[in-house]
Amino acid sequence: xxxxxxxxxxxxxxxxxxxxxxxxxxxxxxxxxxxxxxxxxxxxxxxxxxxxxxxxxxxxxxxxxxxxxxxxxxxxxxxxxxxxxxxxxxxxxxxxxxxxxxxxxxxxxxxxxxxxxxxxxxxxxxxxxxxxxxxxxxxxxxxxxxxxxxxxxxxxxxxxxxxxxxxxxxxxxxxxxxxxxxxxxxxxxxxxxxxxxxxxxxxxxxxxxxxxxxxxxxxxxxxxxxxxxxxxxxxxxxxxxxxxxxxxxxxxxxxxxxxxxxxxxxxxxxxxxxxxxxxxxxxxxxxxxxxxxxxxxxxxxxxxxxxxxxxxxxxxxxxxxxxxxxxxxxxxxxxxxxxx
Numbered sequence: 001x002x003x004x005x006x007x008x009x010x011x012x013x014x015x016x017x018x019x020x021x022x023x024x025x026x027x028x029x030x031x032x033x034x035x036x037x038x039x040x041x042x043x044x045x046x047x048x049x050x051x052x053x054x055x056x057x058x059x060x061x062x063x064x065x066x067x068x069x070x071x072x073x074x075x076x077x078x079x080x081x082x083x084x085x086x087x088x089x090x091x092x093x094x095x096x097x098x099x100x101x102x103x104x105x106x107x108x109x110x111x112x113x114x115x116x117x118x119x120x121x122x123x124x125x126x127x128x129x130x131x132x133x134x135x136x137x138x139x140x141x142x143x144x145x146x147x148x149x150x151x152x153x154x155x156x157x158x159x160x161x162x163x164x165x166x167x168x169x170x171x172x173x174x175x176x177x178x179x180x181x182x183x184x185x186x187x188x189x190x191x192x193x194x195x196x197x198x199x200x201x202x203x204x205x206x207x208x209x210x211x212x213x214x215x216x217x218x219x220x221x222x223x224x225x226x227x228x229x230x231x232x233x234x235x236x237x238x239x240x241x242x243x244x245x246x247x248x249x250x251x252x253x254x255x256x257x258x259x260x261x262x263x264x265x266x267x268x269x270x271x272x273x274x275x276x277x278x279x280x281x282x283x284x285x286x287x288x289x290x291x292x293x294x295x296x297x298x299x300x301x302x303x304x305x306x307x308x309x310x311x312x313x314x315x316x317x318x319x320x321x322x323x324x325x326x327x328x329x330x331x332x333x334x335x336x337x338x339x340x
Contacts, residue, residue: 020052184330
């Protein structure tokens with residue numbers, strides 16, 4: 001089912017959900033709003049958890065292992081919603097079994113694992129995509145088009161942050177090295193991906209961070225540089241709630257995106273010599289709510305019906321580039337995970 005032959009339009013796309021946590025629930029709820037999507041199966045390491053999830057959402061089949069879900073030949077695609085420390089294993093099981101995969105972010109723990117998954121998908125001829133929902137948001141796409149078309153001139157500076165208030169207990173997932181904890185992979189992937197969307201992979205990476213006693217980052221600052229002279233000033237934190245805003249400044253103007261820039265419902269274009277212009281999500285889509293998960297799922301299904309093995313909105317080369325940047329940040333701040 002995961003190959004490039006395409007799925008006909010005579011039936012819904014059949015989804016499997018791998019894991020049963022909060023993001024799995026939120027994504028399943030988004031799928032249930034799409035008329036051409038069917039949530040057909042769920043898999044967990046616990047059959048009890050899988051059955052509870054299946055009962056909650058009216059899902060026909062529940063599996064007590066990831067491998068059983070992966071072997072379900074009726075599925076067109078599996079959504080991998082485990083913590084990122086398990087993405088390589090979980091997504092790998094699905095790809096080995098011939099399933100198409102949408103894998104949550106951060107895509108993997110490091111670029112080595114990411115390259116292994118992309119190579120496996122290529123070998124199997126299977127669809128693979130990182131669940132970077134921001135890249136599928138129609139308003140983000142409109143913003144990127146404006147920048148590429150020169151609406152603010154040449155980019156000089158990008159600002160973006162993502163911080164959530166703590167404190168988190170020492171045994172929390174976000175502080176656990178074995179689960180690839182810390183602010184960077186959970187939250188920092190958003191500002192880094194935002195900068196990559198507009199400027200591509202940086203030429204220089206500089207970073208500093210405060211680490212927890214367990215050895216993961218809880219407050220991190222990043223400066224990315226490009227040979228053009230452009231800079232991105234980024235931060236992520238699990239110690240305090242930051243504005244979670246973004247801006248792009250160019251030689252002739254700037255774009256400001258308010259709180260929740262990774263799934264915005266508006267942004268403002270400021271151009272030298274012009275009145276500010278506000279762009280609204282409702283102007284570019286008939287799904288105006290701040291629900292980029294539906295846009296993400298729709299893009300996956302479009303690709304599957306077209307027989308595409310990756311999405312042009314979230315290309316695997318871009319995912320690998322972001323992972324290289326995250327690896328470079330971790331090297332500078334001194335965060336290593338078990339097994340690396």
